[in-house]
Every structure is written in structure tokens, then in C-alpha cells.
Amino acid sequence: MIKISSLAHVYDKGRRLKFPNWEIADMEQWLLLGASGCGKSTLLNIISGLLKPTEGEVLINGTDLYTLPARKLDRFRGRHVGIIFQRPHLIRSLDVLDNLELAAVMAGLPVDHERNLSLLAGLGIAGLAKNYPDELSQGQLQRISVARALVNKPDLLIADEPTSSLDDENANQVIRMLTTQTKDNGAALIIATHDQRVREHIAKTYLL
Amino acid sequence: MNTFKISSKNLVRNKLTTILNIILVAFGVGILSILLLAANQIGNTLEKNARGIDLVVGAKGSPLQLILSSIYHIDYPTGNIPAKDAYKLAHHPMVKRAVPLALGDNYNGYRIVGTDTSFTKLYSLSILKGNFWQKDLEVTIGSTVASESKLKIGDSFFGAHGLTGNGDIHKQHAYTVKGILKPQGNITDNLILTNIGSVYKMHEEKPEHSAHHAPLAEAKEINDKQITALLIQYKSPMSVILFPRMVNQSANMQAASPAMESARLFSLIGVGIDTLQWFAVFIMAIAALSIFISLYNAMKERKYDLALMRCLGASKSKLFFLVLLEGIMVTLIGACLGLLIGHAALEAIGSYQESSQAKLTGLTMVPQEIYLIWTGLLIGALASIIPAMQIYKVDIATTLTKDR
Numbered sequence: 236m237i238k239i240s241s242l243a244h245v246y247d248k249g250r251r252l253k254f255p256n257w258e259i260a261d262m263e264q265w266l267l268l269g270a271s272g273c274g275k276s277t278l279l280n281i282i283s284g285l286l287k288p289t290e291g292e293v294l295i296n297g298t299d300l301y302t303l304p305a306r307k308l309d310r311f312r313g314r315h316v317g318i319i320f321q322r323p324h325l326i327r328s329l330d331v332l333d334n335l336e337l338a339a340v341m342a343g344l345p346v347d348h349e350r351n352l353s354l355l356a357g358l359g360i361a362g363l364a365k366n367y368p369d370e371l372s373q374g375q376l377q378r379i380s381v382a383r384a385l386v387n388k389p390d391l392l393i394a395d396e397p398t399s400s401l402d403d404e405n406a407n408q409v410i411r412m413l414t415t416q417t418k419d420n421g422a423a424l425i426i427a428t429h430d431q432r433v434r435e436h437i438a439k440t441y442l443l
Numbered sequence: 444m445n446t447f448k449i450s451s452k453n454l455v456r457n458k459l460t461t462i463l464n465i466i467l468v469a470f471g472v473g474i475l476s477i478l479l480l481a482a483n484q485i486g487n488t489l490e491k492n493a494r495g496i497d498l499v500v501g502a503k504g505s506p507l508q509l510i511l512s513s514i515y516h517i518d519y520p521t522g523n524i525p526a527k528d529a530y531k532l533a534h535h536p537m538v539k540r541a542v543p544l545a546l547g548d549n550y551n552g553y554r555i556v557g558t559d560t561s562f563t564k565l566y567s568l569s570i571l572k573g574n575f576w577q578k579d580l581e582v583t584i585g586s587t588v589a590s591e592s593k594l595k596i597g598d599s600f601f602g603a604h605g606l607t608g609n610g611d612i613h614k615q616h617a618y619t620v621k622g623i624l625k626p627q628g629n630i631t632d633n634l635i636l637t638n639i640g641s642v643y644k645m646h647e648e649k650p651e652h653s654a655h656h657a658p659l660a661e662a663k664e665i666n667d668k669q670i671t672a673l674l675i676q677y678k679s680p681m682s683v684i685l686f687p688r689m690v691n692q693s694a695n696m697q698a699a700s701p702a703m704e705s706a707r708l709f710s711l712i713g714v715g716i717d718t719l720q721w722f723a724v725f726i727m728a729i730a731a732l733s734i735f736i737s738l739y740n741a742m743k744e745r746k747y748d749l750a751l752m753r754c755l756g757a758s759k760s761k762l763f764f765l766v767l768l769e770g771i772m773v774t775l776i777g778a779c780l781g782l783l784i785g786h787a788a789l790e791a792i793g794s795y796q797e798s799s800q801a802k803l804t805g806l807t808m809v810p811q812e813i814y815l816i817w818t819g820l821l822i823g824a825l826a827s828i829i830p831a832m833q834i835y836k837v838d839i840a841t842t843l844t845k846d847r
């Protein structure tokens with residue numbers, strides 16, 4: 236489903252970051268491991284269509300991501316890729332349910348209210364639907380990020396250190412939910428991390 | 444959930460800033476709408492009441508005062524002119540219609556106008572109830588007079604000397620109401636019409652008042668038969684130059700053109716209007732600046748939201764309009780509120796106004812108010828365009844990887 240080949244990126248004043256070729260099949264779950272500063276976040280940004288690499292190509296279902304015009308790329312990302320960041324970013328002026336709806340609206344898809352509620356229920360946070368982000372804990376917010384990433388039934392879920400700001404219990408829960416929910420939704424999953432707690436859950440690794 | 448909801452939720456989240464900006468816009472638009480409405484209504488009143496009157500002949504003095512007193516019934520008359528001179532002018536070949544006016548008395552502030560049937564023709568008056576006045580001391584009253592003073596047909600009342608107040612009442616003769624006019628939408632609604640003879644009669648013999656009321660002057664006034672003014676309609680527009688000159692050559696009369704004097708009056712008021720206008724424009728500019736600054740500052744925090752929305756699949760142009768929409772919403776709400784304030788304020792001013800002749804009201808609209816709303820929209824768009832441009836600079840990847 237995803238194929239990266241001869242990919243490399245050079246930041247303005249940085250050294251050259253080279254990425255080994257990588258192929259991810261449908262519904263596969265991968266860990267992206269590597270020392271701090273070796274380019275994990277950079278690679279994830281490239282795969283999710285946020286950062287144009289200096290060299291090489293990213294193929295998702297056969298489309299070369301960076302040959303798409305900007306508007307199409309935005310739309311493609313919104314519909315096919317779900318992203319979860321190290322720190323949960325939610326719109327503070329909108330409540331949890333609206334934040335989920337936002338994902339559909341921004342991707343130009345119809346809002347599926349039932350699905351949003353069942354996603355929240357699946358993550359054990361159905362009771363928070365009407366709360367605002369400022370009223371929630373980090374763990375809760377991160378679970379909402381997971382729900383939001385799944386709203387548009389993406390083919391690929393990308394998580395960049397999703398557990399590093401969480402305690403053991405929350406980290407375990409979030410990881411478990413990530414893996415089960417991605418499976419249930421038929422998506423592939425990449426988690427970048429150097430968190431030992433994550434390794435127990437996922438077998439395939441890609442080392443940088 | 445749509446762009447509109449996202450924008451409005453964000454505005455609600457920053458309540459104080461939003462309210463401040465709305466108030467600024469509302470004040471600017473409010474002042475402008477008051478000016479617009481007032482100028483429009485005053486202009487209308489001036490024009491409506493002067494319709495068909497080419498020239499006013501009266502005693503020498505301020506021409507503006509002559510116009511104000513004999514057409515708009517606002518100021519005091521400049522004095523009186525001999526009836527026989529007026530008669531001569533009225534029958535001049537250049538004159539199509541001449542309406543004599545004898546002013547000087549009032550009833551509860553409503554002016555009593557001594558005139559003849561040419562007056563009813565000039566203003567195309569028609570009767571709602573009763574008849575036009577025929578004999579001395581019979582009056583026909585305007586619709587506003589009827590509704591506000593509660594005078595009915597058959598009622599009688601005493602006129603008072605002077606144009607306002609009822610200090611000096613002519614107790615020896617009572618007027619009788621013979622008819623009520625249909626509402627005309629002009630000054631005649633506020634007048635009490637009678638014949639000239641009645642006005643003379645009032646001033647014939649005044650045994651108890653003569654002591655403190657310039658007996659000599661008044662006696663003379665009656666003996667020589669004077670009137671206050673003559674409203675003149677020309678036969679042809681050619682007379683505009685010749686006729687006034689002829690009148691002005693006479694020793695005790697002057698001619699004043701309503702068109703010219705209204706224009707002069709407007710240019711006098713105009714200075715004040717201009718100042719206020721600039722003040723309103725200034726406030727609007729401050730509003731624009733304030734909206735600009737608040738949106739621009741908010742971009743620092745909103746950068747994360749916007750990067751996130753990009754990440755979720757929104758295009759740059761969509762987010763550009765999202766920010767633009769916020770500015771426009773503020774100014775649109777402000778502009779509508781401003782119009783409401785403007786109308787309410789003018790209605791309030793109108794209700795405190797004493798002269799019923801030139802009453803202002805907030806209950807009418809003028810088409811130009813649409814431009815005020817457009818201006819509001821334009822200002823909103825202008826103020827938010829630079830902050831909205833920031834969208835094109837946000838680097839999603841770095842913004843979202845970094846912590847807040």
C-alpha cells in the first residue's frame with residue numbers, strides 16, 4: 236500500500252537524512268524506531284504529505300504523493316491518512332464532538348454522527364462528547380486524537396510518539412486502543428517511538 | 444459544522460475582543476446612519492414644503508428668516524408688508540399664483556395662518572372632515588393639530604399672540620373649527636388655517652392688552668392693512684431674474700428664493716455634518732485597525748489550529764476564507780447593530796424635539812444604508828486580509844511537531 240524508495244531529506248541548515256526503502260502492506264502495523272534526532276518525525280511528515288522530500292518518492296496505493304497539486308494533496312491527506320501527534324492538538328473553541336466533525340468537514344466528507352459517537356464509545360470516552368479540550372486530561376485528549384484520526388476511515392494511521400507524555404496506565408490504554416481500533420477500521424499503522432512500553436504490542440520494526 | 448460555525452465559535456471564545464470590535468464598528472456606522480437619515484429627512488422636509496413656491500416676498504430682513512418663517516413656519520417673521528403693495532405684486536403678469544399669509548398668532552404652539560383659497564390650491568389640500576373655512580373666525584386645522592390637540596369640528600378656542608406659548612391670549616374672539624384636513628405629509632399638517640380677515644379682527648381692538656403691547660405699532664398695522672408674506676409661483680421660469688430684482692427695489696419689501704436659501708442653510712449645517720462624518724470615518728478606521736490587530740495577534744495562537752486543519756485536509760484557500768470570515772462577521776454584526784443604534788437614536792432625538800414642523804424619525808430607511816453595510820463588509824475584509832495571508836506561511840509540519 237505504501238512504498239518509499241530512495242528517499243532523502245535535507246533541511247536548510249541540517250545534515251542529509253537518508254531513509255531506507257520501506258514497503259507497508261494493507262493493515263500492517265509497524266514500529267518506527269531510531270535514536271533521537273535521526274529523522275523519525277521527518278519521515279512521518281514526508282509519508283503523511285506534510286513535507287516534500289528533497290529526493291525520492293512516496294507511493295500510496297500507486298499514487299506518487301508529491302506529484303499531486305497542493306489542493307489534491309491536502310484532500311488526499313484528509314481522506315486517507317489519520318495523524319496523531321505527540322501532543323494532542325485539538326481546537327479549543329470546539330467541543331469534543333465538534334472536533335471529530337471537523338475532521339470530516341475539513342476533508343470535504345459528510346459528517347457521520349453515529350460513527351463519531353461509536354468511535355468515542357470504542358475508546359471509552361463517550362461521556363466526554365460535549366466537553367471542551369481545556370477540561371480534559373492529556374490521556375483523554377490523546378484518546379480523542381486517536382478517535383479523530385479514525386473519523387474518515389483512513390487507510391493509514393500515523394502516530395508520532397503518541398505515548399511519550401502519558402503515564403504507564405494511559406500509555407498502555409492508548410496503545411491498545413490504537414492497535415485494536417486500526418485493525419477494526421481496516422487501516423495500516425505506523426508508530427514512531429522510543430518508548431519501551433510500545434514495543435510489546437507491535438512486532439514489525441523499521442529502524443532508522 | 445461548517446466554516447461559519449468554526450469562525451463564530453472562535454469569535455465567541457474571544458468574547459471581549461469581539462465585543463470591543465463590534466462596538467467600534469457599530470458606533471462608526473451608527474453615527475453615519477444618523478447623519479444619513481437626518482440629512483435625508485431634513486432635505487425631504489425642505490423640498491416637500493417648498494414645492495411649487497418660486498419666491499417669497501416679505502418685509503426686509505434676513506432672507507433665510509423670511510423663508511423659514513413663511514414656508515417652514517419655524518422662525519419668526521421678518522415683519523409685515525403693506526397689503527396694497529402685495530396686492531399689486533400678486534396681480535403682476537409674471538405671477539401665476541400668489542398666496543398671501545398673515546401670521547402672528549398661535550394655539551398651543553400651532554401657528555394660525557391667515558390666508559385665502561390659493562393656499563389650499565398651492566398645497567393641493569383636501570378635507571378629511573367638515574369644510575374649509577369660509578367666514579371670519581372659522582378655521583380648518585391640519586391633521587397633526589387635530590390628533591394632538593384633540594380639537595374636533597365645532598370646538599372653539601382662543602388664539603394667543605406670538606408664535607409659541609400661550610401667554611397673550613386674544614380673549615375677545617374665539618375661533619371655531621370647521622374642518623380637518625387630510626394628512627398631507629408636509630407642514631400644513633401642523634397649521635391652523637383661517638382667512639386673513641380673522642387675523643385682522645384679532646388685532647382690531649384690544650382694550651386690556653394694549654397697555655403692554657406696543658399699541659401704536661399695532662394700531663398702525665390694522666389701519667394700513669398689512670400681511671406678513673406672499674408666496675409666489677411664476678408663470679414661466681424666465682421671471683427668476685427680473686421679478687426678484689423688481690421686488691427688492693421697493694423700499695419695504697424683499698424677495699427670497701426658497702431654493703437658494705435652502706441651499707445656503709444646507710451649506711451652513713454642512714460644516715457640522717462634515718465634522719461628524721469625519722469623526723465617524725475615524726472611528727471606523729480605528730475599528731478596522733483594532734480588528735486587524737486582534738486577528739493578527741490571535742494568529743500566533745491560531746497557527747496551531749490552522750496547521751491542524753491543514754493537516755486534516757483543509758486547503759490553504761479554505762482557511763484563508765475562514766479567517767476572512769471572522770473579520771467580516773464582526774463588521775457585519777457591527778454594521779447592523781450600528782444601523783439599529785442610528786435609527787433608535789434618531790427616533791429618540793425626534794421624540795425630544797420641540798418643533799413638530801421638522802421632526803426627525805428613526806422609523807424610515809434610506810437606500811444608502813445598504814452602502815453602510817457594504818462598507819462594513821469591506822472594512823472587515825480589508826482588516827483581516829493580512830492576518831489571513833499568514834495562512835500561506837504556516838509550515839504545518841514544524842508547527843505541529845513543536846509544542847505549543
Ligand SMILES: Nc1ncnc2c1ncn2[C@@H]1O[C@H](COP(=O)(O)OP(=O)(O)OP(=O)(O)O)[C@@H](O)[C@H]1O
Nearest residue numbers: 246247248249270271272273274275276277278841
Ligand atoms: N524544521 C526543521 N528545520 C531544520 N532542521 C530540522 C527541522 N526539523 C528537524 N530538523 C533536524 O532534522 C533532524 C531530524 O529531526 P526529527 O525531528 O525528524 O528527529 P526525530 O527522530 O523525530 O527525533 P525525536 O526522537 O527527538 O523526536 C534533527 O537533526 C533536527 O535537528
Ligand SMILES: [Mg+2]
Nearest residue numbers: 275276277395
Ligand atoms: Mg520526533
